[in-house]
């Protein structure tokens with residue numbers, strides 16, 4: 383199996399060509415599984431729900447799903463639900479007819495129309511207001527919508543892909559996200575793994591970004607020193623792949639040698655430090671639960687990795703009940719069989 387998967391080989395049809403930057407790179411067992419899941423779901427019309435921390439590649443995956451689908455010659459429409467107000471978002475999505483309200487000087491077809499036959503990518507869907515969630519649900523159920531001021535509905539054929547860095551399940555139990563919409567969009571969940579939990583991908587990604595930016599920056603650097611690679615492998619990357627990409631880009635500006643050194647990479651104080659940010663606008667109980675959840679996942683994964691997936695010996699070392707450890711592994715989707723086989 384190749385280390386990186388250049389999805390362009392899958393383009394047998396004429397039409398929109400993938401950009402070079404649409405390539406998903408990695409060789410961890412997790413990313414190989416991601417490739418498989420993308421290949422499985424892309425040709426269908428199933429709604430895909432991508433979740434994960436900032437910078438883990440959610441949009442790249444959404445684009446790849448579109449590029450590998452039969453819809454690839456139609457539009458891939460990106461809507462960031464967090465970026466605009468509720469009423470503007472509604473107008474963006476639904477559009478309006480001329481004269482529908484004072485400022486409506488001309489018809490606006492709306493993004494549902496634009497995505498007709500293609501893919502609608504609703505980014506940060508967790509930020510959508512409850513009112514708009516109800517309207518979206520109706521469009522998904524009926525496959526039709528009505529522009530503001532129009533007297534009849536417009537049919538659309540849309541494949542929906544969503545992304546969120548929130549825990550929508552938690553939002554649902556707290557009443558901030560509609561249960562019916564949750565199940566409608568979560569037909570095929572794709573959780574993205576933080577980079578620190580798949581360090582096997584770091585070196586390959588760093589090399590990928592080196593090649594991507596080298597010419598742009600006008601440098602000849604052909605790789606990294608052993609020390610730089612060591613540093614990269616052990617850094618926590620709170621900003622995930624986007625942070626790695628930025629660090630390599632910046633390092634190329636600084637580098638004077640043929641190899642990028644540890645001193646060129648600005649991995650300073652935050653090295654080995656978990657610096658998950660606290661969003662002070664959110665309720666304490668939610669944050670606490672998320673932090674405990676994320677600690678539990680990281681701990682369980684590290685522990686089981688160190689024991690090659692052997693639950694009994696891992697539980698003994700940690701001083702926890704074997705059944706509890708088993709349940710934690712299951713709750714966090716940790717593939718014990720993979721740990722046992724691959725030690726990776």
Ligand SMILES: Nc1ncnc2c1ncn2[C@@H]1O[C@H](COP(=O)(O)OP(=O)(O)OP(=O)(O)O)[C@@H](O)[C@H]1O
Nearest residue numbers: 405406407408435436437438439440441442623624
């Ligand atoms: N596996 C990968 N291989 C190559 N490049 C990647 C990979 N994953 C992410 N990237 C790159 O990292 C950057 C961040 O990815 P992307 O924008 O898809 O993340 P995101 O999860 O949508 O982030 P955010 O939550 O901040 O919106 C992009 O430039 C993307 O091309």
Ligand SMILES: [Mg+2]
Nearest residue numbers: 440441505545
């Ligand atoms: Mg994104």
